[in-house]
C-alpha cells in the first residue's frame with residue numbers, strides 16, 4: 129500500500145509552509161504507508177506568467193492522488209480578466225463539499241481543558257461562491273447582482289458531515305449558523321435540511337446529538353464573548369469563511385489553524401491563512417497551520433496514530449513557547465519551528 | 474421650533490429601553506427644542522396579535538415626525554407566513570440608507586485614548602436584504618436562490634456618508650470592507666464606486682481622507698486582533714451586520730452600542746442589540762445602547778450640545794462601574810442605570 133499525495137504550494141508563504149508539512153509527513157516512517165509526492169502548480173503567480181490559475185493538468189493529476197496539500201493563493205483585489213480563484217475552483221471541481229476547520233486553544237497545562245475547542249464545518253461548494261454575477265446599466269448607474277444558491281442536497285450532506293464529526297466528540301453538540309430571519313427561503317432551507325438529516329436518519333445514528341441554531345451576527349458576537357458554548361458549528365459557505373477567521377483570531381493566530389477540504393473520496397489539507405505577500409520570502413511564516421493540516425488530512429483518512437504524533441509535537445512546541453514565529457510573539461524562523469516539531473516527534 | 478419624535482419600542486426589551494432613552498431626551502431641557510413624542514407600533518408581537526408587523530399607519534405617522542427611536546424586534550427562526558422584519562421594512566420604506574454604528578471603548582482614565590474607536594457605516598437598503606428569494610424543486614431535491622443586489626448609486630451614497638463621517642474624525646481613515654476576491658462583480662462595483670466618490674468629488678472635499686480596503690474575513694480577524702487599525706469601516710449590508718456585532722463584543726457588550734439609520738432627511742436611532750426575549754420583562758436590560766442612540770440621533774441632527782451631555786453622563790456611569798446591568802457584570806436594574814445617567818446629566 130502506498131499514499132500518493134499531491135502538493136500544491138501555490139502562492140506566497142504557501143511555498144514555505146507546504147515543504148514543512150511534507151517534512152513532518154516524511155518523518156512518520158512506518159506509522160503510515162509509504163509516501164509518494166507529486167508536485168503540482170496553481171495560483172495567482174502562475175496565472176501571471178502562464179495565463180492559467182488552475183491548469184487542467186493539475187486537476188487531472190490530483191484525481192490520480194489519494195489526497196493533497198494546498199498552500200495558499202494570493203487574491204487580486206481588482207478584477208483581473210480571466211482570473212478565478214484556484215482554491216474555489218478546486219473545491220468545486222473535486223466536489224470537496226466540506227471545509228472542516230478545528231480551532232483549539234492550547235492550554236499551558238497539558239492536563240487542562242482548552243478554553244476554545246470547536247470545529248467550523250463550512251459548506252464548500254455553493255452560497256455566493258457559485259459566482260453567478262451579472263452587471264446591468266440603468267439610468268441611475270450600474271447595478272450588479274449575484275446569486276446565492278442553497279440546495280437541499282448540499283445542506284444535507286454538510287449537515288451529515290457535521291453530525292459525523294460531532295459523534296466523535298464528547299459534547300456531541302451541533303449549532304447551525306444562518307440568517308433565516310432575513311433569508312427565510314435560502315437559509316430557511318439550510319437549517320431545515322440539517323434538522324431533517326437528524327430526524328430522518330433511520331438507524332437513530334444521530335439520536336445522541338444535540339442540535340441548536342443561531343443567527344450569524346449573534347453567533348459571531350457569542351463566539352467572541354463565550355467561545356466555550358460551541359462544539360461543532362455548521363454554516364453556509366460565506367458565514368463559515370468569516371466565522372473561521374474570527375475563531376482563529378481568538379486562539380492567537382491564523383498561523384495555527386488547519387483545515388481540510390473533504391469530499392466523499394478525496395481530501396485536501398489547507399492552512400486557513402492566506403498567502404501573506406507582506407511576509408513571503410522572509411522565512412518567518414508560521415508552518416504550524418500547514419503541518420496541522422497534514423495531520424488533519426491523515427486523521428480523516430483513518431491514520432489517527434500518525435496524526436496524533438504530529439499534533440502532540442505541535443502542541444508541545446506551542447506550549448513551551450520557546451521556538452515560535454513572530455505572529456505568536458516569537459523570533460524563530462519557519463525552518464527552526466519545523467526542526468523543533470520534528471525533534472518532538 | 475419643536476422636535477417631533479416617533480417612538481417604536483417594538484418587541485422584548487425594546488419596551489424597556491426606549492422609555493429610558495426618552496427620559497434622557499426630556500432631561501435635556503433648553504439644550505434642544507421642545508419635544509413632542511408620538512407612540513407608534515410595530516414588531517413581531519404586534520404581528521402575532523394583529524397580523525401586521527409594520528402597519529401602514531406607523532410608516533405614515535413617521536413621515537410626519539422629525540426623527541424616531543426604534544427598540545428591537547424579535548425574529549422568528551422558522552418562516553412565518555406573511556411576516557417580514559419591520560426594521561428591514563422601515564429602513565427601506567423611509568430610505569434610511571446608512572446604518573451608522575460607532576463602537577468605542579471607554580478607558581478607565583478619562584484623559585486616555587480609547588483602545589477601540591471606530592464607526593461601522595453599513596449600507597442599509599440592498600445586498601441580500603432585498604429578500605428576492607425563490608425556491609424550485611428538482612430531481613435532486615429543493616433549490617433556493619437569493620439575489621444579492623449592489624448598485625453604483627447606493628454604494629456611492631454610502632461611500633459619501635462614510636467620508637463625511639471620517640472628515641469629522643482626527644484620523645480621517647476609511648476602510649472599505651468587501652469580498653471582491655470571490656464576488657468580483659458585485660463587491661467589485663461596491664469598492665470601485667466608493668473609490669470613485671473620493672476621486673470625482675470636484676471641490677477636493679475628500680482629499681484629506683485616507684482610503685484603504687480589506688477582505689471581509691481578514692477584516693474580522695484583524696478587528697479582533699488589532700481593532701486600533703480601524704477608524705471608519707464602510708461595508709455592504711450583511712458584512713456590516715456581522716462586523717458591528719463583532720465590534721460590539723470587543724467593547725464588552727451589545728448593550729453599549731448605539732446606531733442610527735440615516736437617510737437624506739430622516740434619522741432613526743436604534744440600539745444594535747436585539748429584543749433579548751430571554752431577559753425581557755426582568756428589568757435588567759441595559760438601557761445605555763438606546764440612550765446613546767438618542768444622543769447619536771441628536772448629534773446627527775446638529776444638536777451636538779445635547780448629545781454631549783448624554784454621552785458624557787453615559788461614559789461616566791460606565792467608567793465608575795458602580796451602577797451597571799448584569800451584561801456588564803453589575804447588579805443594577807434598568808431604571809437604576811437610567812436614574813444614574815440622569816443624575817450625571
Ligand SMILES: CC(C)[C@H](C(=O)O)[C@@H](O)C(=O)O
Nearest residue numbers: 201203213216369654655690
Ligand atoms: C482566498 C479565498 C477565496 C478563500 C475563501 O473565501 O474561501 C479563503 O478566504 C479561505 O477561507 O479559504
Ligand SMILES: CC(C)[C@H](C(=O)O)[C@@H](O)C(=O)O
Nearest residue numbers: 309310345546548558561714
Ligand atoms: C433583526 C435583523 C433583521 C437585523 C439585521 O440583520 O439588520 C439586526 O441584526 C440588526 O443588525 O439590526
